[in-house]
Amino acid sequence: xxxxxxxxxxxxxxxxxxxxxxxxxxxxxxxxxxxxxxxxxxxxxxxxxxxxxxxxxxxxxxxxxxxxxxxxxxxxxxxxxxxxxxxxxxxxxxxxxxxxxxxxxxxxxxxxxxxxxxxxxxxxxxxxxxxxxxxxxxxxxxxxxxxxxxxxxxxxxxxxxxxxxxxxxxxxxxxxxxxxxx
Numbered sequence: 001x002x003x004x005x006x007x008x009x010x011x012x013x014x015x016x017x018x019x020x021x022x023x024x025x026x027x028x029x030x031x032x033x034x035x036x037x038x039x040x041x042x043x044x045x046x047x048x049x050x051x052x053x054x055x056x057x058x059x060x061x062x063x064x065x066x067x068x069x070x071x072x073x074x075x076x077x078x079x080x081x082x083x084x085x086x087x088x089x090x091x092x093x094x095x096x097x098x099x100x101x102x103x104x105x106x107x108x109x110x111x112x113x114x115x116x117x118x119x120x121x122x123x124x125x126x127x128x129x130x131x132x133x134x135x136x137x138x139x140x141x142x143x144x145x146x147x148x149x150x151x152x153x154x155x156x157x158x159x160x161x162x163x164x165x166x167x168x169x170x171x172x173x174x175x176x177x178x179x180x181x182x
Contacts, residue, residue, distance in 0.1 A: 005153045006119045013152035014038055016129050020081045020110040020162045022136055023143055026125040032093040038125055041150045044132040050096060051083050051104045053124040055117035060105050063091055063123060070176040081106060081167035087174050106167055112159040138164040
């Protein structure tokens with residue numbers, strides 16, 4: 001049985017959903033028009049880029065040229081939500097990429113997110129469910145009415161986010177060097 005939210009994502013829709021960090025707004029990360037909807041809803045400018053959620057390392061490998069060994073080590077060792085910025089993204093709309101061609105990706109440790117990713121079999125855009133520049137909501141009730149009204153689907157509230165903080169962000173270079181961003 002296909003979940004309604006997966007059908008909406010496949011058809012270019014935008015959903016509000018809980019993650020392993022906070023509530024997010026997102027779409028199928030391979031659909032340029034859907035990404036633009038998220039940008040418009042959030043009132044986001046071109047300087048900020050989105051995080052991609054992938055179900056596993058195998059999915060990540062479809063969207064970056066290579067996965068540095070250091071990134072694999074960090075994924076294995078991490079005990080909290082971790083977004084890794086990878087060099088040389090591929091197979092994604094330009095709106096997903098940083099100016100240097102990198103992409104931030106996280107494998108969420110959240111059952112509901114994982115179910116969506118498995119069924120969709122494509123990565124999700126993940127951005128905090130807020131208007132750009134406003135405080136990130138720490139719970140569903142903190143999400144602005146405007147965001148809720150513009151989403152094509154709101155995940156059931158019984159699926160709560162696992163945390164109230166965004167993930168750590170580490171940039172991994174091809175040579176294995178790391179830079180802590182957040």
